[in-house]
Amino acid sequence: MLLLKKNNQNGFTIVELVVVMVMIGIVSTGFYMFFNTSINQYLTLQKEGMIFGDLATQSQRVATVLRGATDITQVSDNDISVYAYFSPNDEFVSFIHYYKNATNTKLFADVTPMTANPPDGTLINASKETYTIIDNLYSGAGVTTFIYLDSAGAVMTLPIADLHTIKGLQVTLSSPINSPTANGNETISLQVSLRNRKTNL
Numbered sequence: 001m002l003l004l005k006k007n008n009q010n011g012f013t014i015v016e017l018v019v020v021m022v023m024i025g026i027v028s029t030g031f032y033m034f035f036n037t038s039i040n041q042y043l044t045l046q047k048e049g050m051i052f053g054d055l056a057t058q059s060q061r062v063a064t065v066l067r068g069a070t071d072i073t074q075v076s077d078n079d080i081s082v083y084a085y086f087s088p089n090d091e092f093v094s095f096i097h098y099y100k101n102a103t104n105t106k107l108f109a110d111v112t113p114m115t116a117n118p119p120d121g122t123l124i125n126a127s128k129e130t131y132t133i134i135d136n137l138y139s140g141a142g143v144t145t146f147i148y149l150d151s152a153g154a155v156m157t158l159p160i161a162d163l164h165t166i167k168g169l170q171v172t173l174s175s176p177i178n179s180p181t182a183n184g185n186e187t188i189s190l191q192v193s194l195r196n197r198k199t200n201l
Contacts, residue, residue: 104139
């Protein structure tokens with residue numbers, strides 16, 4: 001007698017394979033979305049941190065220069081001209097003009113060195129240099145770069161007839177941030193007491 005041995009064919013059906021592939025796709029998509037969101041959030045926070053760090057550094061730099069100003073020659077809401085040491089290593093003060101560009105998107109400083117401290121020195125106009133202090137400046141409604149304070153710390157109303165009555169400044173700098181985690185801009189405001197000493201920083 002010839003016995004026929006039937007093969008036991010165990011395996012996956014097409015339906016089972018499709019279900020497994022769909023499940024793998026769902027899990028993979030979930031992992032991708034999670035890691036992609038985490039990376040984007042990390043990059044956004046890193047960008048915000050860099051903007052805030054640069055803003056803090058430049059704000060402190062402006063405040064340091066103005067704190068050591070020996071004289072103020074012109075003031076307004078968004079620009080100021082002073083005699084001050086732009087660098088701690090400077091031998092003499094320079095004539096420094098902080099101002100915004102025409103579109104209020106950048107803050108510049110024109111620095112003109114002098115042959116000696118006032119009243120003896122004269123400006124070296126050929127050596128005048130322009131520095132970009134803030135390359136991406138936010139200038140929204142109500143944002144004033146410079147606020148001037150009297151000896152009591154009260155805000156002075158412009159125009160100021162006697163610039164020698166200015167005893168302090170409030171410097172406010174802001175940069176825009178386009179991200180879901182920020183409110184549109186980062187702002188730093190520093191209050192500066194003018195020392196008015198004709199000494200190096």
